[in-house]
Amino acid sequence: MRITVSVDGVSYTDEVEPRMLLVHYLRERLGKTGTVVGCDTSNCGACTVHLDGHSVKSCSMFAVQADRHEVTTIEGLARDGQLHPVQKAFHENHALQCGFCTPGMIMQSIDLLADDPDPSEETVRHGLEGNLCRCTGYQNIVKAVRDAAHQMRPGAGPEAEQVAPSPSHAGGGE
Amino acid sequence: MTATAEPEIGRARLRKEDARLITGDTRWTDNIQMAGMLHMAVLRSPMAHAKITGIDVTAAAAMPGVLLVLTGEDVAAEQGSLPCAWPITEDMLAPPAPSLAVDEVNFAGEGVAVVIARSDYEAHDALAAIDVEYDELPVVLDMEAAVADGADLVHPDLGTNKSATWVFDSAEAGTGADVDQAIADAEVTVTRTFRQQRLIPAFMEPRSVVVDPGGGSITMWSATQVPHILRWMLAAVLGIPEHKVRVIAPDVGGGFGGKLQVTPEEVLTLLVARRLGKPVKWTESRTESMLSAHHGRDQIQQLTVTARRDGTVTGLKVDLLADMGAYLRLVTPGVPILGAFMFNAIYKFPAYRFTCVNVFTNKVPTDAYRGAGRPEATFAIERLMDELAVELGMEPMELRRKNWIKHEEFPFTTVCGLTYDSGNYEAATDRAMELFGYDELRQEQARRRESGDPVQLGIGISTFTEMCGLAPSRVLGSLRYGAGGWEHAAIRMLPTGKVELITGTSPHGQGHETAWSQIVADRLGVPFEDVEVLHGDTQSSHKGMDSYGSRSLAVGGTAIVLAADKVLAKARTLAAHLMECSESDVEFASGQFSVRGTGTSTALGDVVLAAHVAHNLPDGMEPGMDAECTFDPTNFSFPHGTHLCATEVDTETGAVKIRSYVCVDDIGEVVNPLIVEGQVHGGLAQGIAQALFEEAVHDESGTLTTATLADYLLPSAADLPHFTTDRTVTPADSNPLGVKGVGEAGTIASTPAVVNAVIDAVRHLGVDDVEMPCTPMRVWKAVHQGKERGVPTTPVAAGGLGSIDAQGGAE
Ligand code: FES
Numbered sequence: 001m002r003i004t005v006s007v008d009g010v011s012y013t014d015e016v017e018p019r020m021l022l023v024h025y026l027r028e029r030l031g032k033t034g035t036v037v038g039c040d041t042s043n044c045g046a047c048t049v050h051l052d053g054h055s056v057k058s059c060s061m062f063a064v065q066a067d068r069h070e071v072t073t074i075e076g077l078a079r080d081g082q083l084h085p086v087q088k089a090f091h092e093n094h095a096l097q098c099g100f101c102t103p104g105m106i107m108q109s110i111d112l113l114a115d116d117p118d119p120s121e122e123t124v125r126h127g128l129e130g131n132l133c134r135c136t137g138y139q140n141i142v143k144a145v146r147d148a149a150h151q152m153r154p155g156a157g158p159e160a161e162q163v164a165p166s167p168s169h170a171g172g173g174e
Numbered sequence: 175m176t177a178t179a180e181p182e183i184g185r186a187r188l189r190k191e192d193a194r195l196i197t198g199d200t201r202w203t204d205n206i207q208m209a210g211m212l213h214m215a216v217l218r219s220p221m222a223h224a225k226i227t228g229i230d231v232t233a234a235a236a237m238p239g240v241l242l243v244l245t246g247e248d249v250a251a252e253q254g255s256l257p258c259a260w261p262i263t264e265d266m267l268a269p270p271a272p273s274l275a276v277d278e279v280n281f282a283g284e285g286v287a288v289v290i291a292r293s294d295y296e297a298h299d300a301l302a303a304i305d306v307e308y309d310e311l312p313v314v315l316d317m318e319a320a321v322a323d324g325a326d327l328v329h330p331d332l333g334t335n336k337s338a339t340w341v342f343d344s345a346e347a348g349t350g351a352d353v354d355q356a357i358a359d360a361e362v363t364v365t366r367t368f369r370q371q372r373l374i375p376a377f378m379e380p381r382s383v384v385v386d387p388g389g390g391s392i393t394m395w396s397a398t399q400v401p402h403i404l405r406w407m408l409a410a411v412l413g414i415p416e417h418k419v420r421v422i423a424p425d426v427g428g429g430f431g432g433k434l435q436v437t438p439e440e441v442l443t444l445l446v447a448r449r450l451g452k453p454v455k456w457t458e459s460r461t462e463s464m465l466s467a468h469h470g471r472d473q474i475q476q477l478t479v480t481a482r483r484d485g486t487v488t489g490l491k492v493d494l495l496a497d498m499g500a501y502l503r504l505v506t507p508g509v510p511i512l513g514a515f516m517f518n519a520i521y522k523f524p525a526y527r528f529t530c531v532n533v534f535t536n537k538v539p540t541d542a543y544r545g546a547g548r549p550e551a552t553f554a555i556e557r558l559m560d561e562l563a564v565e566l567g568m569e570p571m572e573l574r575r576k577n578w579i580k581h582e583e584f585p586f587t588t589v590c591g592l593t594y595d596s597g598n599y600e601a602a603t604d605r606a607m608e609l610f611g612y613d614e615l616r617q618e619q620a621r622r623r624e625s626g627d628p629v630q631l632g633i634g635i636s637t638f639t640e641m642c643g644l645a646p647s648r649v650l651g652s653l654r655y656g657a658g659g660w661e662h663a664a665i666r667m668l669p670t671g672k673v674e675l676i677t678g679t680s681p682h683g684q685g686h687e688t689a690w691s692q693i694v695a696d697r698l699g700v701p702f703e704d705v706e707v708l709h710g711d712t713q714s715s716h717k718g719m720d721s722y723g724s725r726s727l728a729v730g731g732t733a734i735v736l737a738a739d740k741v742l743a744k745a746r747t748l749a750a751h752l753m754e755c756s757e758s759d760v761e762f763a764s765g766q767f768s769v770r771g772t773g774t775s776t777a778l779g780d781v782v783l784a785a786h787v788a789h790n791l792p793d794g795m796e797p798g799m800d801a802e803c804t805f806d807p808t809n810f811s812f813p814h815g816t817h818l819c820a821t822e823v824d825t826e827t828g829a830v831k832i833r834s835y836v837c838v839d840d841i842g843e844v845v846n847p848l849i850v851e852g853q854v855h856g857g858l859a860q861g862i863a864q865a866l867f868e869e870a871v872h873d874e875s876g877t878l879t880t881a882t883l884a885d886y887l888l889p890s891a892a893d894l895p896h897f898t899t900d901r902t903v904t905p906a907d908s909n910p911l912g913v914k915g916v917g918e919a920g921t922i923a924s925t926p927a928v929v930n931a932v933i934d935a936v937r938h939l940g941v942d943d944v945e946m947p948c949t950p951m952r953v954w955k956a957v958h959q960g961k962e963r964g965v966p967t968t969p970v971a972a973g974g975l976g977s978i979d980a981q982g983g984a985e
C-alpha cells in the first residue's frame with residue numbers, strides 16, 4: 001500500500017506491506033532508530049511517538065494507519081539545536097541510565113504535560129504507567145517531568161511541537 | 175576553564191552519555207543496517223523435554239526471501255558446546271550445551287532451527303512452516319522432587335539431576351567452630367525454609383547480534399555486558415583464531431547480569447554469517463527473551479540459626495537447593511557459591527556450614543542476575559534474624575545490634591575467612607532510623623494493632639553487607655572460576671592535550687563515560703570535557719574483564735588511577751628535564767608542574783607535547799606519554815547499609831502498599847553522587863519487585879506462563895514509592911579511591927526489608943511467612959490461615975514498643 005506520512009517535519013511517500021508496524025517503518029525504512037522496540041505486547045512504551053501531537057505506541061499500529069498523519073519522534077523534538085525542555089530535564093535530573101526507555105518516556109511525558117501542565121507526583125506516576133524503565137526506579141523520571149513542567153509554563157501542547165517546517169526540512173511537505 | 179576549580183571526585187556531574195540518549199542518536203545493536211544484511215529467526219521448542227524425532231524444513235526453505243534453514247543436525251559438527259566457566263567442584267556434572275538442540279530439547283524455548291531470510295518478517299513467516307516432531311519425555315520442574323530417589327532425569331546420561339554439591343564448613347576450613355556442636359549446645363534454635371522465586375532480568379533492550387564475516391575476520395556487535403569474555407569464549411567454543419574475532423558492545427540497554435552470557439544466538443549468528451558470507455542480524459522479541467535468555471535466583475533455602483537466650487548468635491547452618499535449569503551457562507553453577515560467603519552477613523557467627531546442591535530441571539538455565547547469590551543470602555539471613563527476634567522476644571534491631579561487627583572491630587575476619595576492611599553499621603543504622611522515624615512508626619503500629627485497624631502497619635529491617643569489586647584473581651582461582659578478576663585501563667595523552675581513556679569495563683547504563691572522565695580529570699588536572707572514554711570494542715579496548723558484580727569502579731576505576739599515576743610519574747621526569755631541575759623539586763597541582771620555591775612552571779599539556787615531538791627527551795626515555803595499568807585487587811570491597819521499609823497491609827484484601835522506604839548505604843567514597851543515587855534507586859526497584867511483583871511461573875508441562883511483560887510484572891512508576899536515600903562514608907581500604915561499589919546494593923538489601931515489613935504487619939494475626947512475591951492473594955491467604963490457626967503461641971516481638979517480652983522465647 002502507498003502511504004504518505006510526515007515524520008519529524010519531512011514528508012515521505014512509500015509503498016509498505018499492510019502488516020508493517022509503524023515502529024518498523026520508522027526504524028527500518030526511515031532510519032529513525034531513536035524510536036525502539038522493547039516488547040511485543042504493547043506494555044513497555046519504548047516505542048512511543050506522537051501522532052498528530054498525541055502519544056501512541058508505534059508498535060501497536062500499522063504504518064498504513066499513519067497515512068496522511070504527522071508523526072513526531074524523539075529525533076524531531078530538538079529545534080535548531082535546542083533541546084526540548086523535557087529532554088533537558090531528563091538530562092539535568094539524571095532520569096536515564098541505559099537510555100533505552102528514554103525516547104518513549106520523553107514522548108509520553110510531553111503528552112502528559114500537555115494534558116496537565118502542573119502534575120502532582122501521583123499524576124506523573126500514573127501518566128507514565130504504560131512506560132517501563134528497568135534502570136532508574138522512576139524517581140528521577142518523575143522529578144524530571146515535574147521539573148520540566150516548571151520550566152515550560154504555560155505548558156507544552158501539541159502546538160509547541162508543531163513548528164512550521166523550517167528551511168532545513170528540505171524533504172518536502174504536503 | 176579548568177576542571178580543577180571544584181574537585182572532580184565527589185562532584186554531581188551531569189552525564190556525558192545523555193546527549194545521544196535523549197535525542198535518539200543512539201547506537202543500539204538492532205540499529206545496525208548493512209548492505210546485503212540478512213536476518214535470522216529462531217524456532218523454539220514448545221516442549222520442555224522431548225526427543226526430536228524429525229524436522230521437515232522443505233516448506234520453509236521454499237518460502238519467499240528465505241536463503242537458508244538450518245537444524246541442530248546441520249550445525250552439530252561446528253557449534254561446539256556453550257561454555258561454562260565455573261566448574262565449582264572437581265566432579266561437577268555438566269551436560270553438553272548445544273546452541274541449537276540436536277536430538278533432544280531440555281527446556282521450552284530452546285532453539286531447534288533457524289531461518290535466514292532477506293527480511294525479519296520473511297524469516298519469521300518461514301518459522302511457521304517448519305514442521306518438528308517431538309516425542310515427549312517426563313518433565314522435571316520441582317527441585318525437591320528432582321533430587322528424590324527414582325526421580326525422572328533431565329539428562330539421563332548423567333544418571334542424576336544433581337550437578338554438584340559444594341560445601342563450606344568453618345570447622346574444616348579452620349575459620350570457625352563446628353556448627354553441629356553449636357546446634358547441640360544451643361539454648362535457642364530456629365529453622366526456617368525460604369523460597370527464592372525464579373526471576374527474569376528483563377533488561378529493556380532485547381538482545382541483538384549482528385555479525386559481519388567480511389574482510390577476512392569476523393566482527394560481532396552484540397548487546398552484551400561482556401565483549402571481552404565473549405570474544406575469548408567464541409574463539410574457545412568455535413575454534414576461530416581469537417585474533418580474527420572482534421567484538422563490539424555498542425550502546426547496550428541494560429543488563430543486570432542478564433547480558434553476562436555467551437548466548438546460543440551469538441554463536442548461531444556467527445555460524446550462519448560465516449556460512450553465507452554475508453552480514454546477519456538477529457534481534458529477539460520480548461517473548462523470546464523471556465523464554466530463552468537466562469533467568470535468575472530460584473533457590474530453596476533451609477537455614478538453622480542457634481543463639482543464646484540473651485540473643486548472642488552461636489551458629490548458622492545453610493542448606494540450599496539451587497535450580498540450574500537445563501544447562502550450565504557461563505557462571506550458572508557459581509551463582510549460589512557467591513552467596514556462600516554472605517549468609518553470615520554483618521554478624522559475628524562463631525560457627526557456620528553452607529551446603530549447596532545444584533540441581534538440573536527442564537527450565538531455562540539460571541545465571542547472574544543483579545546481586546547474583548548475594549541477594550539470596552541477604553534475604554535469608556535478614557528474614558531469619560527477624561524470626562529469631564520473635565523466638566527470643568527481642569526487638570529485631572536490638573538483636574542485630576547485639577550481633578553485628580562493631581565499628582571498632584574492623585578489619586574483621588569473618589567465619590568464612592573473608593576480611594571486611596571497613597564499615598560502620600551503627601552510623602548507617604542510626605541515620606536510617608532517624609530518617610525513618612522508627613520509634614514513631616512503632617508507636618503507630620501498636621495503636622493500629624490495638625484498634626484492630628483493617629490496614630495494619632509493618633516495619634521491615636535489612637542491615638546488609640555484600641562483597642563486591644569482583645574480584646581478586648587468586649580467590650577466583652581458588653573457587654575454580656575459569657578467569658581472573660583484574661581490570662585494565664590505558665591512557666593516551668594526545669599531542670593537543672586531549673586525553674583518551676581506554677577501559678576494559680563495559681557499561682550498559684552505569685555512566686562510566688562520565689565517572690571515568692571525572693577520575694582522569696581529577697588525577698591529571700585536565701578538563702572533564704577533554705577526556706574521551708573508549709570502551710566496549712575489543713579492537714580499541716583490547717584487554718578487559720567487563721562489567722558485573724559491582725566491580726567496575728573498585729577494580730576498573732583503580733586501574734585508571736594507577737595508569738594516570740604512571741603518566742604523571744613519567745611527565746614529572748620529563749618536566750624536571752625541561753625545567754632543568756631535580757625531579758624531587760617538581761611539584762604537581764591542577765595540571766601544572768612547578769619547581770618548588772620558584773616561579774618556574776610548565777603545564778602538563780606542554781610536557782605531553784614535548785614527549786610527543788621527542789625533540790628533547792632525557793636519555794633512554796621513550797617518546798609519548800601514554801601509560802597503562804592492569805589492576806588485580808587483593809580483597810573484595812564490602813558496602814553495607816541499613817534499609818527500612820514501612821508497609822501498609824490491608825488485611826481484608828491482602829494488598830500491600832509501601833508507605834515509606836529509607837536506606838542509608840555506605841559505599842565508601844563516591845565519585846559522582848548523582849550516578850550513585852540513580853544506581854540505588856534502580857536497585858531498590860528491582861529488589862522491591864522481587865518482594866512484591868515478579869515471578870517466572872511454569873505450568874505443569876514446563877511452559878513459562880509469564881513470557882510477556884503483560885504477565886511478568888515489572889513495576890511501573892505507579893507501583894513504586896518515593897525512596898529516601900542517604901549515605902554514610904567509611905572509605906574502603908582495598909583501593910586508592912576508597913570506593914566499594916554500588917551497582918547491586920539496592921537490590922540486595924531491599925527484598926528482605928519489604929518482606930519483613932509485610933510479615934511484621936500481620937504477624938500478630940498468626941503469620942510467620944509469606945512466599946515471594948507477596949501478592950495480595952498470598953498475603954490474604956496467609957492472614958486467613960493465620961487466623962484459622964489462632965493467635966500465635968510465640969510472643970509478637972516485632973510488635974513495637976513494649977514488645978520486648980521478658981517471658982520471650984518459644985518452646
Ligand atoms: S514496543 Fe513495547 S509498547 Fe511498543
Ligand code: FES
Nearest residue numbers: 097101133134135
Ligand atoms: S534507563 Fe534503562 S530502561 Fe530506563
